Amino acid sequence: MRCAHCGWPNDEAKVLSTHHTSEGWVRYRRCMCGQVSIELITLDEQAETHAQPVSAG
Numbered sequence: 001m002r003c004a005h006c007g008w009p010n011d012e013a014k015v016l017s018t019h020h021t022s023e024g025w026v027r028y029r030r031c032m033c034g035q036v037s038i039e040l041i042t043l044d045e046q047a048e049t050h051a052q053p054v055s056a057g
Contacts, residue, residue, distance in 0.1 A: 003037065006033040025040075
């Protein structure tokens with residue numbers, strides 16, 4: 001995934017925090033440009049990790 005603001009790869013963004021939820025984990029990251037993104041991380045039945053951006057609006 002990439003930053004929606006500048007296009008920088010999110011895997012290089014600084015992790016601010018990660019919290020467990022009923023859906024999986026919510027992870028907050030700060031990009032090099034300063035933009036904060038929110039990801040929902042879930043596991044499928046084969047224990048594979050999937051991350052998707054979450055809109056803050």
